[in-house]
Amino acid sequence: TANMDISSDEADDWFMESLHIYRDLHVFQLEHPTKVIEWTGEKSICVADYSSARNEILELLLPLKLYAGGNKGLCPERDFKLQHGGFCDEPVECLRHIFGKRCVVTSGQYSSKLQVWDIGEGDSDIIKRTGVINPKCPSDKGRKIASGVTDGASVLHGSRINDVQQTELVSGRVLYAVGTDSLDAVSGLQFVNSSTFVVCANNGTLYVGDTRDPRMKHYVLHGSMSGSHWVFALRKDQPHSDPAACTVARLSSFGQVLVSDLRNLCSPVRQAQLNLQQNMATCDFLNVTWAPVLDSCLAVSGFDGKVHIFDTTSWSTVSQTPQPVFVHRGHDLSHEAKTDGTLLVVTTHVWHPWRPRTLLSAASDGSIHVWDWVDKNFEHF
Numbered sequence: 001t002a003n004m005d006i007s008s009d010e011a012d013d014w015f016m017e018s019l020h021i022y023r024d025l026h027v028f029q030l031e032h033p034t035k036v037i038e039w040t041g042e043k044s045i046c047v048a049d050y051s052s053a054r055n056e057i058l059e060l061l062l063p064l065k066l067y068a069g070g071n072k073g074l075c076p077e078r079d080f081k082l083q084h085g086g087f088c089d090e091p092v093e094c095l096r097h098i099f100g101k102r103c104v105v106t107s108g109q110y111s112s113k114l115q116v117w118d119i120g121e122g123d124s125d126i127i128k129r130t131g132v133i134n135p136k137c138p139s140d141k142g143r144k145i146a147s148g149v150t151d152g153a154s155v156l157h158g159s160r161i162n163d164v165q166q167t168e169l170v171s172g173r174v175l176y177a178v179g180t181d182s183l184d185a186v187s188g189l190q191f192v193n194s195s196t197f198v199v200c201a202n203n204g205t206l207y208v209g210d211t212r213d214p215r216m217k218h219y220v221l222h223g224s225m226s227g228s229h230w231v232f233a234l235r236k237d238q239p240h241s242d243p244a245a246c247t248v249a250r251l252s253s254f255g256q257v258l259v260s261d262l263r264n265l266c267s268p269v270r271q272a273q274l275n276l277q278q279n280m281a282t283c284d285f286l287n288v289t290w291a292p293v294l295d296s297c298l299a300v301s302g303f304d305g306k307v308h309i310f311d312t313t314s315w316s317t318v319s320q321t322p323q324p325v326f327v328h329r330g331h332d333l334s335h336e337a338k339t340d341g342t343l344l345v346v347t348t349h350v351w352h353p354w355r356p357r358t359l360l361s362a363a364s365d366g367s368i369h370v371w372d373w374v375d376k377n378f379e380h381f
Helices: 008-021
Strands: 022-029 035-038 042-050 055-061 079-086 092-097 103-108 113-118 127-133 144-147 154-158 163-170 176-177 186-191 196-201 206-210 213-219 230-235 247-252 255-259 272-273 287-290 297-301 307-313 326-328 346-351 358-363 367-373
Touching: 008 022, 022 255, 035 346, 035 358, 042 079, 042 092, 055 092, 055 127, 079 113, 079 127, 092 144, 103 144, 144 186, 144 307, 154 186, 186 230, 186 326, 230 287, 247 287, 287 346, 297 346, 326 367
Parallel strands: none
Antiparallel strands: 022 367, 035 042, 042 055, 055 079, 092 103, 103 113, 113 127, 144 154, 154 163, 163 176, 186 196, 196 206, 206 213, 230 247, 247 255, 255 272, 287 297, 297 307, 307 326, 346 358, 358 367
16 A cells, blocks of 8 residues: 555656666665664664654664675675664663764653663674663753764763763763753754764754863854754764864754854855755654765755755855755655554664765654665766
């Protein structure tokens, strides 16, 4: 049965078209949907439930066919494989892998505590909880998490700007706490290097901090930009980047995108108004990410059942309505309609770290796709 809004003929047409517009397309079905996809290795990812009574955390090995050289038809492994698994006592809203460790940290939707998990190695296939972090300011809201980029395992985390802190995993010791009284809700945070970090608030305000100084600089949006929910992405060339080499993209629930140089966050260097379906019922799944290999390419999802790819190279300081260079419609067109009329939405997506046009995406029906699209302008035979 096809999606109620999509005819079976359209789904069939897309299937035939997919043979020409994708180099690779692999479809997998989870028992419950996930809103987190986190790389844990060169060929493995971690996902976790956000909607069931008993929430699984799974490490999956990507289809080996994706990496097969030469004649891929000789590679029988086309599916994801379960490597390790465990159970969490709350829906997982945020999950981050700790650099260089077989360890992930999660947060739930209705609790400020963080849970630390070891991913099994050797003969063990268990993902086991090994610790809990209770923040200095407990609340009933989940926390956003960023993994530290120093040798010692740590996370930066917060639900509001005034409770952002950095915590050492082994000891639970607070390494840093912000010195601001702002009650802005955190929509995301990320390290630039070992000490500098950026936080985006739900209202679009950007905060730049340094773990050696509790004071933070902030950059507020004004005028028509207010009244919407914002998320952000930080583009950097390496884990220990110079702030001068970093670019920030902000995406609003109204489809606005602002691209800013980290050295001057007061004035965007590029902006656009994306022509996307605006689903104001929820902002939980809004996501914008920079391609790690392709210059100036953004992926956007969370508005509907699609992932849109945009090339920002030609954008300017004057707002425009650009066309995407590619749209992944696979979740929509392979979705079986729910009897309750629930609309399908892409819950998250991530880029492959070194394959230029390969992404993974997940949707609210539990589907997870890995796809590599063909760029007609640069296709090599």
